[in-house]
Amino acid sequence: ETGVTQTPRHLVMGMTNKKSLKCEQHLGHNAMYWYKQSAKKPLELMFVYNFKEQTENNSVPSRFSPECPNSSHLFLHLHTLQPEDSALYLCASSQSKGEAYEQYFGPGTRLTVT
Amino acid sequence: GQNIDQPTEMTATEGAIVQINCTYQTSGFNGLFWYQQHAGEAPTFLSYNVLDGLEEKGRFSSFLSRSKGYSYLLLKELQMKDSASYLCAVTDSNYQLIWGAGTKLIIKP
Numbered sequence: 001e002t003g004v005t006q007t008p009r010h011l012v013m014g015m016t017n018k019k020s021l022k023c024e025q026h027l028g029h030n031a032m033y034w035y036k037q038s039a040k041k042p043l044e045l046m047f048v049y050n051f052k053e054q055t056e057n058n059s060v061p062s063r064f065s066p067e068c069p070n071s072s073h074l075f076l077h078l079h080t081l082q083p084e085d086s087a088l089y090l091c092a093s094s095q096s097k098g099e100a101y102e103q104y105f106g107p108g109t110r111l112t113v114t
Numbered sequence: 115g116q117n118i119d120q121p122t123e124m125t126a127t128e129g130a131i132v133q134i135n136c137t138y139q140t141s142g143f144n145g146l147f148w149y150q151q152h153a154g155e156a157p158t159f160l161s162y163n164v165l166d167g168l169e170e171k172g173r174f175s176s177f178l179s180r181s182k183g184y185s186y187l188l189l190k191e192l193q194m195k196d197s198a199s200y201l202c203a204v205t206d207s208n209y210q211l212i213w214g215a216g217t218k219l220i221i222k223p
Contacts, residue, residue, distance in 0.1 A: 004156075042118065042213040043157075043201070056210070090156065100145035100164065100205040105156035 006106035021076040023091030031097040050097040118214035142207025
């Protein structure tokens with residue numbers, strides 16, 4: 001148990017659907033991250049929140065929309081996705097951003113876009 | 115640009131020793147991490163190096179040479195459960211983690 005949970009674990013959606021991924025951390029951390037992991041590629045950082053403020057958006061298409069209502073919860077809203085968006089989406093947290101703290105990862109959501 | 119290089123795949127024998135290398139070119143350096151990721155699971159933290167030298171933690175050790183932009187992860191007394199991907203990641207001057215694509219380690223009996 002890493003202290004970071006994600007739901008759902010698996011999601012199949014059509015290109016016209018709208019869905020949301022949820023992440024919750026129970027570690028008292030102040031920074032939360034969304035990553036995309038595709039086979040044989042490096043982890044791609046999508047969004048970073050530090051103390052509930054978005055600090056980075058790494059050129060992510062607008063069909064991905066993050067939300068961070070508090071330091072413990074992070075959402076990723078999905079709409080009008082493309083098949084190439086199929087991947088493992090990982091949420092992580094760390095004590096804060098701005099220091100080299102280790103990140104704790106959730107189990108991920110395996111997303112398939114049909 | 116920023117780049118992390120590590121071998122795609124390695125194979126080793128149970129009970130043996132294996133060294134997984136990582137080289138990096140980044141904008142600044144604030145430390146290097148190694149993570150382990152079993153298939154279908156989340157990455158988990160293994161080690162952190164910010165100063166040159168060897169850090170030992172049980173069967174696993176991690177080495178860093180900042181002047182060479184080089185690190186390795188050394189796994190001793192390999193067990194079947196060590197079959198996993200090993201991810202190298204460097205913290206740059208903006209404290210952003212730059213990730214390698216990972217090395218898939220296959221352990222054979």
